[in-house]
Amino acid sequence: MEKLLIIAPLVFGYILDLIIGDPDNWPHPVRVFGNAIAAGDKLLNKNSSRFLKGMLLSTSLCLLTFFFFYFSNIILLNINPWLFIAVSSVWVWYGLANNALITEGRNVFLALEKEGLEAGRKQLSRIVGRDTSQLNAQQIRIAVFETMSENLSDGVIAPLFFYAIGGVPAMMVYKTINTLDSMIGYRSDKYEQFGKFAARLDDIANFIPARITALLMVLVTVNYRGLQFVFKYGNRHKSPNSGYPESALAGILDCRFGGSNVYHGNWVDKPFIGENDRIIEPGEIRKVIVINHKSCFLMVMIILGYFLTENNIW
Numbered sequence: 482m483e484k485l486l487i488i489a490p491l492v493f494g495y496i497l498d499l500i501i502g503d504p505d506n507w508p509h510p511v512r513v514f515g516n517a518i519a520a521g522d523k524l525l526n527k528n529s530s531r532f533l534k535g536m537l538l539s540t541s542l543c544l545l546t547f548f549f550f551y552f553s554n555i556i557l558l559n560i561n562p563w564l565f566i567a568v569s570s571v572w573v574w575y576g577l578a579n580n581a582l583i584t585e586g587r588n589v590f591l592a593l594e595k596e597g598l599e600a601g602r603k604q605l606s607r608i609v610g611r612d613t614s615q616l617n618a619q620q621i622r623i624a625v626f627e628t629m630s631e632n633l634s635d636g637v638i639a640p641l642f643f644y645a646i647g648g649v650p651a652m653m654v655y656k657t658i659n660t661l662d663s664m665i666g667y668r669s670d671k672y673e674q675f676g677k678f679a680a681r682l683d684d685i686a687n688f689i690p691a692r693i694t695a696l697l698m699v700l701v702t703v704n705y706r707g708l709q710f711v712f713k714y715g716n717r718h719k720s721p722n723s724g725y726p727e728s729a730l731a732g733i734l735d736c737r738f739g740g741s742n743v744y745h746g747n748w749v750d751k752p753f754i755g756e757n758d759r760i761i762e763p764g765e766i767r768k769v770i771v772i773n774h775k776s777c778f779l780m781v782m783i784i785l786g787y788f789l790t791e792n793n794i795w
């Protein structure tokens with residue numbers, strides 16, 4: 482029964498994400514995290530000692546998240562193991578973002594092809610932090626692929642990795658860290674100090690998952706040029722993690738990612754990943770979608786295989 486309590490939520494949560502995704506306007510714990518972060522930002526991000534205040538906000542929210550889900554698990558197990566499985570499956574579903582990521586990427590390509598450049602820019606602005614107002618069609622497609630590879634790590638592989646380490650509590654703490662980074666982890670006048678701790682915490686949390694993601698992408702495509710790109714370009718990115726899955730995908734597609742852009746009003750210099758500045762074709766989105774699906778599936782299978790063969794769980 483112990484193994485079933487771990488394996489069943491993973492399987493059911495994965496299936497729910499695969500079928501339902503993340504419908505707009507549905508309740509979601511990340512929105513709760515976001516509201517708490519916004520409230521903390523408004524209350525604390527002012528005057529002096531902003532780094533310490535940002536650290537206090539980040540650590541407090543992570544601890545609150547962990548203890549909420551940890552004690553919820555205990556209560557649910559005491560009530561009924563099957564209730565625990567049902568609720569945990571929903572949390573795993575909420576923790577995964579593979580379907581939503583793929584849907585958003587596909588929608589950008591569809592908007593660009595069917596409605597034109599402005600529609601593509603607008604749709605892209607939903608999923609990237611960069612200024613999309615001046616991007617051409619090639620830059621839009623590259624931005625989609627960069628985001629899909631980076632968020633395959635952040636939104637899919639990393640949550641699964643933390644679930645394997647510590648179940649739903651660890652998975653949701655990771656989601657809290659990732660939400661903190663996405664909201665306050667910027668190098669701007671407002672967040673340079675207040676969000677620095679959150680940004681570094683996110684870097685640490687994603688260090689291993691980003692490299693696992695790159696390896697999974699290479700394995701599911703059996704394209705070892707992707708591995709060559711990982712070793713050549715992975716550490717050239719400004720982020721200590723994002724360059725690895727981006728390099729893997731650039732190598733698999735034999736194209737060039739990167740280049741400088743405007744992010745949240747600031748010009749950010751980014752190195753190029755790859756040398757083949759070829760035109761990205763509209764149909765290539767299907768190949769990237771398959772890579773994301775296969776990578777997610779392989780990660781789930783690896784975790785299941787580990788738990789099915791391991792005698793001691795956690």
